[in-house]
Amino acid sequence: MPQTMTLDRIRTDPNLRTLIDAANQHLAAQGFTDHGERHAGFVSRFASEILRCLDYDARDVELAAIAGYVHDIGNSISRVNHGVSGACMLFPLLLQMGMPMADVLAVVTAVGNHDEDIGVITSPITAALVIADKADASRSRVRNGTPEPGDIHDRVNFAIERNRLSVDKPRRVIYHRIEMDATSSIMEYLTIYMQRLAMCERAARFLACTFELNINGRSING
Ligand SMILES: [Fe+2]
Ligand SMILES: [Fe+2]
Numbered sequence: 085m086p087q088t089m090t091l092d093r094i095r096t097d098p099n100l101r102t103l104i105d106a107a108n109q110h111l112a113a114q115g116f117t118d119h120g121e122r123h124a125g126f127v128s129r130f131a132s133e134i135l136r137c138l139d140y141d142a143r144d145v146e147l148a149a150i151a152g153y154v155h156d157i158g159n160s161i162s163r164v165n166h167g168v169s170g171a172c173m174l175f176p177l178l179l180q181m182g183m184p185m186a187d188v189l190a191v192v193t194a195v196g197n198h199d200e201d202i203g204v205i206t207s208p209i210t211a212a213l214v215i216a217d218k219a220d221a222s223r224s225r226v227r228n229g230t231p232e233p234g235d236i237h238d239r240v241n242f243a244i245e246r247n248r249l250s251v252d253k254p255r256r257v258i259y260h261r262i263e264m265d266a267t268s269s270i271m272e273y274l275t276i277y278m279q280r281l282a283m284c285e286r287a288a289r290f291l292a293c294t295f296e297l298n299i300n301g302r303s304i305n306g
Contacts, residue, residue: 086184091128091149099177100154107159107166114163115232117225117241119156128152130216130249131209134258137251138291140208147187148212151194155213158195167203171196200283211287215249215295218280219260221273222247236272243268256293260284263300270299281305 094100108120131152136145158170171192178188194210197203198217205211222244231238246263264273274281281297285305288295297304 087182088143088146089150089178089181089183089187090146091132091153093181094150094153097181100157103157103160103173104154107157110161111159111163112227115235116163117237118227119159122224123220124153124156126220127155127213127216130219131212134212134215134249134251134291135208137253138208138293139253143187144190144208147190148194148209151191151209151213152216154191155195155198155217165199165202167199168196200279203283205283205287205290208291211290214287215258215260215284218277218284219247219249221262221277231267236268236276240264240268240273240276243273251293258284258288258291258293258295259298260295261298270302270304273299274304 104120104124108118111119128149129152132145132149135148154174155170156166157173158166158168161169174192174195175188178191179185190207190209193207194213197205197210198213200218203210203214205214221241223242226238226242231242243264243266244262245265246261248259248261250259250261251257252259262273264270281304284295284297296306
């Protein structure tokens with residue numbers, strides 16, 4: 085009998101925990117920033133928070149939390165097309181756990197479309213997942229606490245001391261505020277995040293909002 089799935093059940097499932105760890109290790113070996121439990125937790129928390137703040141129903145809020153938590157497991161196979169591979173892996177796993185088919189589809193559609201290279205935003209859950217995922221840049225994602233010399237992703241992430249997402253519901257604005265130090269620069273941030281910023285703008289529009297990025301007190305895309 086299908087049953088309502090909760091983030092708590094997802095977080096404690098041994099298969100999913102193993103997949104998140106394996107994905108993180110596969111990316112660590114290639115020099116990517118953290119994609120483990122911390123990133124999964126951040127994206128889960130803020131994807132659900134965005135929909136909660138915009139008064140989406142409890143089911144959408146919980147499914148956004150679930151999609152956010154598992155969105156990167158495809159990296160356990162390959163970074164290439166990891167959204168689609170992750171969605172294909174989740175489909176049987178979530179069904180076996182007793183999740184209703186409609187909820188499984190909502191999660192795999194979001195996961196399969198979260199990557200900026202090929203993702204298309206067709207649901208509020210996808211939109212919230214995209215914004216939460218692309219907003220997770222911070223010093224704590226740099227492995228071993230030190231940026232690798234010459235690695236722009238490490239340098240940008242290491243420079244970010246504060247990183248906040250918030251929703252102004254009356255004005256329909258989703259704010260992403262960053263404070264970064266001189267380890268990197270706004271130009272370097274935009275060099276690696278421009279495509280992701282454009283995807284966040286599309287995601288916000290899907291939610292009938294605008295997306296405003298502010299770095300060190302300056303509006304970047306306003
Ligand atoms: Fe991803
Ligand atoms: Fe991610």
